[in-house]
Amino acid sequence: MNLQLFLLTAAALFSVGLFGALSQQSIVMLMMGLELMVNGVILAAVAFWHYQSPASADGQILVLIAFCVMAIEMAMGFAVQIALFRARDVDMTDMAGDLRG
Amino acid sequence: MGSAIFFVLAPVAVLAGVLVFRVDSMVRATFLLLVSFLGVAGLAFLLNSGFVGGIMLLMMTGEMVIMVVFMIMFMMNPGGLMPMKMVHNQRFSACAAVLTFLGLAIVILTVRWPAPKGVAPADVTLSIGEGMMGSKMLVFLTAGVALLACMIAALALATHRGRYDRYGDDLDRKTPDDAARGGVGR
Amino acid sequence: MPDVTVWWVLPVLPVVALALATFAASLDAVLGARVAGRVVALDDVVTPVREGVRLLLTQRRTTRRPDSVVWRVGIGMVPVVALLAAAVIPLGGAGTALSDLDIGVVWWTAWLALLWVALYLVGWGGNSALSLVGGYRFVAQALAYEMPLAITVITVALAGESLRVGAIVEAQQGLWYVVWLPVGFVVYLLTGAAAAFWGPFATPMGADLAGGVTVELSGVDRLVFLAGRYLVLVVVAAFAVPLFLGGGAGPLLPDWAWVLLKTSAVLWLLVWSRRRLAAVRMDRFEEFAWVVLIPVTLVQLFVVCVIVLSTGG
Numbered sequence: 001m002n003l004q005l006f007l008l009t010a011a012a013l014f015s016v017g018l019f020g021a022l023s024q025q026s027i028v029m030l031m032m033g034l035e036l037m038v039n040g041v042i043l044a045a046v047a048f049w050h051y052q053s054p055a056s057a058d059g060q061i062l063v064l065i066a067f068c069v070m071a072i073e074m075a076m077g078f079a080v081q082i083a084l085f086r087a088r089d090v091d092m093t094d095m096a097g098d099l100r101g
Numbered sequence: 102m103g104s105a106i107f108f109v110l111a112p113v114a115v116l117a118g119v120l121v122f123r124v125d126s127m128v129r130a131t132f133l134l135l136v137s138f139l140g141v142a143g144l145a146f147l148l149n150s151g152f153v154g155g156i157m158l159l160m161m162t163g164e165m166v167i168m169v170v171f172m173i174m175f176m177m178n179p180g181g182l183m184p185m186k187m188v189h190n191q192r193f194s195a196c197a198a199v200l201t202f203l204g205l206a207i208v209i210l211t212v213r214w215p216a217p218k219g220v221a222p223a224d225v226t227l228s229i230g231e232g233m234m235g236s237k238m239l240v241f242l243t244a245g246v247a248l249l250a251c252m253i254a255a256l257a258l259a260t261h262r263g264r265y266d267r268y269g270d271d272l273d274r275k276t277p278d279d280a281a282r283g284g285v286g287r
Numbered sequence: 288m289p290d291v292t293v294w295w296v297l298p299v300l301p302v303v304a305l306a307l308a309t310f311a312a313s314l315d316a317v318l319g320a321r322v323a324g325r326v327v328a329l330d331d332v333v334t335p336v337r338e339g340v341r342l343l344l345t346q347r348r349t350t351r352r353p354d355s356v357v358w359r360v361g362i363g364m365v366p367v368v369a370l371l372a373a374a375v376i377p378l379g380g381a382g383t384a385l386s387d388l389d390i391g392v393v394w395w396t397a398w399l400a401l402l403w404v405a406l407y408l409v410g411w412g413g414n415s416a417l418s419l420v421g422g423y424r425f426v427a428q429a430l431a432y433e434m435p436l437a438i439t440v441i442t443v444a445l446a447g448e449s450l451r452v453g454a455i456v457e458a459q460q461g462l463w464y465v466v467w468l469p470v471g472f473v474v475y476l477l478t479g480a481a482a483a484f485w486g487p488f489a490t491p492m493g494a495d496l497a498g499g500v501t502v503e504l505s506g507v508d509r510l511v512f513l514a515g516r517y518l519v520l521v522v523v524a525a526f527a528v529p530l531f532l533g534g535g536a537g538p539l540l541p542d543w544a545w546v547l548l549k550t551s552a553v554l555w556l557l558v559w560s561r562r563r564l565a566a567v568r569m570d571r572f573e574e575f576a577w578v579v580l581i582p583v584t585l586v587q588l589f590v591v592c593v594i595v596l597s598t599g600g
Contacts, residue, residue, distance in 0.1 A: 001104040006144065007209045009111040013137070015202035016118040022194035024122070025187040028172050032134050035164075036118050042157070043141050050148040055219025057228040061237050063153050064229075067160060068244045072251045074164055078171050079255035086261060091175040094189060128357060128411050135404065152450075155393035162400045163433070166407060166426055226390060226450060283574050 006047035014040030025092045027081045034073060042066050103147050110147075114140030127172040135165040152226045296378060296385040301370055303378065307525075307550060308517035309335045314558045322562050339510055347506035350414045358412025362508050364405035365515030369522045372398035375452050376525050379543035380535045384452060391452035392444045395526055396437060399482055402519065403429045406484070406491065406500055409512065413503035421499025425484055425491040427569040431576035432481035432488075438584040439471045439478070443530045446591050456534035465531040467594075470587050472531045474580060476557065479523035481572070483516060486561035490569055524553040 013036055020033025042063050049059025085091055117137040121130045138161035145154035188194075222228045233241055267277035312335035320331040330337075349355075375391035377384040388394050403426060410422015443464055447455035465472045481488040492499040504512055528534060528549045535542030 001107045001147070003214055004209050005107065005111070006148070008206060009115060009144070011202055011205035011209060012115045013118055013141070014205070015198040016115065016122075018201055019194050019198035020122050022197055023188045023191050025189050026176060028168065028175060029122070029130070029187070032121055032130070032168070035134065036121070036137065039118075039138060039141055042153075043144060046145050046148050046150050046153055050150065050221070051217055052215065053218050054149070054221035057222075057225065057232040058237075060150060060153055060225065060229045061232050061240070063150075064156075064233075065240065065244060067156065068248060070164070071160070072247060074168070075251050075255045076258075078167075079258040081171070081175065082259040085175065092187075126354065126357075128354070128408075132357070132404065132408070151388060151390045152393065155390045155397050158397035159393065159400050162397070162404055166403045166429070169407065170423075170426065224389065281570075283571065 003047055003051040006051075007044055010040040010044035010047065012040075013037075013043065025094055027077065027084070027091055027093055027096075030093060031074065031077045034077075035070065038066055038070050038073075106147055107144065110140045110143045113137075114144070127176045128169060131165055131169040131172055134168075135161060138165070149221055149225060152229060292386045293382060293384065296383060299378065300373055300385055303547075304370060304373055304518055304521055304525075305514075307521040307554060308514060310551065311517050311520055311554050311558050312338075314555065315561065318559060318562050339514070342505075342510040343507055345506045347508060350503050353414045353503075354412045357408050359508075361405045361408025361410075361412055362504070362512050362515075364401065364408070365512055366518050367515075368398050368401045368405060369515060369518035373522045373525065376522070377452060377456065377529055377534060377546070379541070379546055381453055381456070383543070387451060387453045390450045392440055392450045392455075395452075395522075396440055399519070399522070400433065402482065409504075410491075410500045415503045417496045417498070417502045418500050421491040421493070421496050421502070424493075424496075424499065424569050427573060428481055428484065428488055428491065431569065431573040432478040435474050435576055435580040435584050436478035436482065438581065438588060439474045440530070442468065442471055442584065442588045442591050445588065446595060448595065452529050456529045456536075459533040459536070463531065463533040463536075468531065468587065468591070470583060472527070474584055475527060475531065476553070478576075478580075479527070480520075480557055480560065483519040483523055483557075485516070485520055485557060487564040487567045488569075488572070489561070490566055493566065520557060521550070521554060524557055525550045527553045 017033045017036030017038075017040060020036060021030055022033075024030045024033060045059055045063050045066065049063075053059065081091060084096055088095060090096070114137045117133045117140065121133045121137070124130050124133065138157060142154045142157035142161070145151075145157060264272060267279060268274045269278075313332050316331045316334035317327050320327050325331075372395045374385040375388055375394050377387070381387075384391075406425040406429075407422045410418045410420075410425070413419075443455060444450050446464060446468065447458040449455060449458070480486050484491050490499070492501050496502065501509060501512060525546075528546055532549045532553075535545045537545040537548075540548070
């Protein structure tokens with residue numbers, strides 16, 4: 001149980017989340033991928049705090065900011081999805097590609 | 102003891118994360134994501150970060166319940182009765198994910214991590230509180246304002262009816278024309 | 288992170304919690320008999336035991352294509368979550384909680400928040416429309432009660448200047464918090480009853496839904512769920528004791544006797560409220576909680592801040 005094991009777990013969570021965020025067609029599943037990525041980042045931040053600089057609480061405060069980011073991202077994601085569904089009756093990212101190209 | 106808990110929680114967290122994208126039932130997918138979060142919260146407890154772990158338990162539960170409400174609202178296959186695979190770019194994403202993991206793993210295993218600087222304070226929660234109210238107060242004020250802006254923006258995006266639907270074309274109706282009962286002052 | 292785990296509490300805690308849950312259930316039956324105009328008989332007092340044995344012997348019935356894993360997990364989570372939350376509640380004086388975590392208050396709130404997941408899973412798992420509606424009713428109620436409960440519990444932690452339950456009990460040596468935080472106590476009882484979907488907040492199990500979340504439960508599932516619900520009520524009542532009523536403090540009797548007495552008194556109040564208060568619809572409660580309770584608890588938090596700072600905290 002050392003820093004590298006925790007970081008490997010965090011990297012695994014981040015990669016699985018990246019797979020989900022890139023491959024899922026539904027907006028809610030994409031957001032689940034994003035949540036997994038932030039999950040990995042939080043674990044890495046806590047591991048770094050504990051094994052590298054435990055003297056100050058800065059690492060933990062970074063984690064609290066990550067929580068705020070998660071909350072904001074989820075709220076805005078769901079709001080955008082509702083607006084999209086109301087306008088176009090779809091919930092796929094493929095149908096929301098207006099900014100592409 | 103700590104290692105034993107780690108070798109139970111870490112694989113559970115990663116496995117649950119993988120299963121989120123494999124199961125067909127939407128409810129199971131969301132709550133597998135919750136299991137992954139609970140695993141990371143347990144790992145935070147192992148890392149002397151009880152406050153972060155406790156807050157993760159609390160917050161992620163609420164988030165996942167909200168998410169499952171939205172999942173059931175929008176997705177076509179909530180009960181998992183049909184096998185479902187709604188993906189695009191699957192091979193590219195899998196390659197990107199594997200490459201990312203390999204890159205990160207190489208960095209993690211080859212960097213010579215320095216020794217820890219200092220020792221954790223006796224009361225970690227107290228030092229978080231002192232940081233929050235002291236040197237990092239500006240950060241949290243900004244986060245608070247950002248959360249407020251997010252709430253307003255989310256409501257503005259999601260609402261179906263605007264001012265003119267509720268108060269009439271000249272904004273001159275005395276009481277707003279809402280379908281739901283109740284409200285402040287009524 | 289447990290500083291020290293008091294291992295002898297581990298077998299004692301579930302026994303005490305179950306005993307109090309049985310007491311609450313039989314009190315509820317006795318009050319129900321009184322309300323119905325019947326003379327209270329021994330039959331009413333032993334209702335929980337009789338119902339428990341009956342449910343154990345009843346054959347379990349199931350629906351067509353339920354999501355069994357999800358269903359069983361949800362049902363099992365209700366008592367487990369209650370007992371885990373009770374790990375930080377001291378059974379007597381100092382050092383009698385299973386683990387006096389330095390984040391005890393957050394631990395209790397977090398484990399009771401997992402009830403949302405449990406009730407949703409029970410509502411979903413049965414493949415029944417009525418139980419699903421019950422589950423969603425509980426989610427709506429949960430959104431309402433969580434913020435006032437969290438703010439009240441934070442206010443008490445602020446007054447005790449610690450998240451550790453033992454420290455909050457010690458800080459009440461001079462004056463119990465129920466005396467100068469009466470609003471907090473009332474809000475705690477209201478939102479705690481909502482967390483246990485008890486009394487006026489029992490619409491997730493409402494008669495208009497033929498039992499709501501419990502409509503498809505039978506046999507041992509029903510026993511585990513209903514016993515879990517009483518356990519949650521006991522945990523809510525028991526946590527009021529170190530938060531507001533000074534823990535084990537009191538003349539004459541030993542600490543554990545006072546804790547039992549105070550818990551029973553709060554439990555009596557909660558059980559009694561079921562027959563006295565009408566069921567509240569969850570959207571009206573949502574409005575009341577967000578528009579009235581949150582500002583009130585925030586004002587109380589501000590007042591407590593000022594008091595703590597001015598008395599040199």
